Amino acid sequence: MHETNAFRPTRKSLMKTDPALFSALVAVWLSFAIFIFLPVIRLLITTFYVDGIFSLANMRKVLGTSYNIKALYGSLILATSVSIAGTFLGYIFALAVTRTALPRPLKVLLGAVTILPLISPPFTSSISLTLALGPNGMLLKALGIGDFSIYGFLGTWISETLTYFPVAFMVISAILNTMSATLDDAALSLGASRWRMFTTITIPLSLPGIGNSILLLFGASLADFATPLILGGHTFPVLPTEAYLMITGMFDLRGGATLSFLLLVPALLVFFLQRMLLGNKSFVSVTGKNGARTEFAKLPTALSVFICAVCLFIVAFILYLYAIILWGSFVKVWSVNNTFTLEHYAYVFKHGQKAISDTLLIAFLSTVIGSVLAVVIGYVAQRKQFFGKRFFEFTSMLNYALPGTVVGIAYIIAFNQKPILLTGTLSILVAAYVFRYYATGIRSVIASLEQIDPALEEASMSLGASSVRTFTHVTIPLIIPAVLAGMRYLFIHCMTAISATIFLVSVRWTLLTTRILESMTELQFSQASAFSMVLIVIVFLADALMLYLLKVTTSKFHKPQEISYEKVGA
């Protein structure tokens, strides 16, 4: 920068050259300061300062307990296992959809079933696994297995893998789809067998997707709080649940903060690795080049058969689990009294009404505010040059990169005292959602802007339009599909997330997901199922509405845009 300044002695301040950008930056940085920096700094202070001086006492105390060490190992082992198993399943599903001769309706079914875990609350698979394989489990009885416990590593691992493999599927199928089919043709024409083609072309070229998927799933599993809380049990502790129990059970804020710091380190490591892997390329949006394209060559027959068999088994299992929840919500007492009843739904609508309306209000507010912020941040980051831009981008994604438990604990520490006393209010819930889940929106806005030639905005300016008019008349109409796609996922996240907000709910504001958790801990499986069904239906309807809007706005001038996303730390 020094050399540039030498040539430009009268460098004008940003305030004068671009007042709109200047005020936007000031506003955004201010919100970052309050809702991103302040909580993280307060968390660090709580962890490392005792009585006003730097101290490792908290750390020593926490690491001195063998149970906590076990939780740290548990978290890392679980995250590793889930990321490997989930990526493997995701790869198989992606191959089934992009490279096999499965009939089209079956491929659509595969895609649809993988959407289910994404729009469900994080407990769904845990609940149904409990109902199927837990004590009095339906499947256990059917198979005649008596001595089996779902609780512990195994159950948690299965449940998280089923919950997160759709993310791997999306990331990997995106990359398998964008590969050039002519490479397959080239390999075959050079005399390669189908096996050789698969091992020397398809697999190496999809390695970036595999790497990205492993990192995403590692992060997601590391942060997952709901599954181990239900299925982990005492034998298999992990960090997020330990931190939660330490705070809610033992009221030890310092201990909880310290545990969540342990979680923060690997999470940030994964975040940095992922940024390095992807460089500046965004995996969020993949625009299909629908030009003349040849078909991908099919896989070797044996492999195809194996892939299809695995997929159909998994799909059947997922559908079975959802059927259990549906059924469970309609019977009196699961597995004991199977009489049909609507009493659980009556209970949900009577006692859960507040949770439903609160959740909807919070999700709606967060979606609107988050989208506006995502548009501003995405636009500024993609189109403008300013000092500290990389740091700006990094900061905007920080809460998204951190496990929800960390964010939740940091928020209660930061906002339970003056000057910013927010605990127990609506704003703290909305803020937690906005600054975590607008990340998908930011990425899809950036990806969409990358495909829009800046010449369009220059054309508008050169025709005499102001920068504000250019933004509202040219930029916004062109990125509307991306904004809607971002809103869609923001809304889903707000409806289904729990890890951060479990710390922030209060008597005044409660959430559907916390009601599900309460029902589960009181062993009211049927109520939990009914709550889950209601939530799934709401999310499904809202999602359909968003998709419809997306279709309407993506009219003839918009290229078909396929936006996938990564769900991290729900």
Add this chain to the structure above:
Amino acid sequence: MKKSALELREVTKIFQKGREVVRAVDTVNLTVEQGELVTFLGPSGCGKTTTLRMVAGFELPTGGSITIQGKDMTNTPVNKREIGFVFQNYALFPHMSVFNNVAYGLKSRGEKDADIRPKVIEALKLVGLQNTENRYPSQLSGGEQQRVALARVIVMEPNLLLMDEPLSNLDAKLRLHMRTEIRKIQKKLGITCLYVTHDQSEALTMADRIVVMNKGKVEQIGTPFEIYSNPQSLFVADFIGHANIVKLEVASLSQESITAKIPGGTSFTAKALKPDVYSATEVLYHVGKSAALIVRPESIQVGAAQEGEGIFPATVVSSIFVGSHIEYELLLKNNATIHASVPFSTGMEIYGEEASVSLTFDEQNSAFLPA
């Protein structure tokens, strides 16, 4: 005194690429008169587009001043300059109909709908696109999109029409057609135009004057004829018309001309050019040292081997019959490669590979530049 349409004074643009400082545009001076069409010609990365973008206001110069219609606009934002910019990829708004694209600037200016309609229709008529108002850009061909882009700026009656390689995305035939079309419209409206291109034939056929740029600097400014026949530098000679550049030893000098030794032959005399960049008193040529002979492929005659005054003996490397011409690649006795383009007429002899031939250079169309 009549105001110039545009004046660039010492305009400089410096980019910072990592630790490297790039002088993309280096002290460019230019005056453009009302109604003139000036092309910026040069290889990619020569600074021609950056210069145009500074005139438009998309980039601010690091140094120097830009005056449009007598007003200093060096730091004026683009939307206050009243210029029209035609983009390489047209930059039509994909979400607006043709009508709304053309009306966009008028609406931004706050004109009344009743006034806008006739103006838009008139502009579309001028570019030959009646009855397309309700279509969308994606429904138009490349050539039609190009015309809409043109209509969109001329409807604004801008001070300056700036065009950034507007024809480079069209196929060859349409490009030729649009050249004359754009020139016709520009003359009809009397609009001052800056036109960036890397295609020398486009520059030669369209321009009143050409600005040849290289590495951020202006190499030469002149009419197409001046640039072609009187290149001021080896770069211009090479870039315009792919002249042969042959280094020859100077045998004798006069005020106006140079006589040089022909390798394996006698001597050849042609005018000695004195580029403006040198001061009047500077001595550019020396007896016994080399000078660069500039000769264009079409100013060379290829004949049967013989000896004589001014004849260059040569060997044929390849000869290609392209219909109207024979393209020769030849080797002089000093191993310099020469390209010759000889008009073909029936009964003419075509010399094959390895044949010994003699070349005659047209003295009127040859010149020496400092080597």
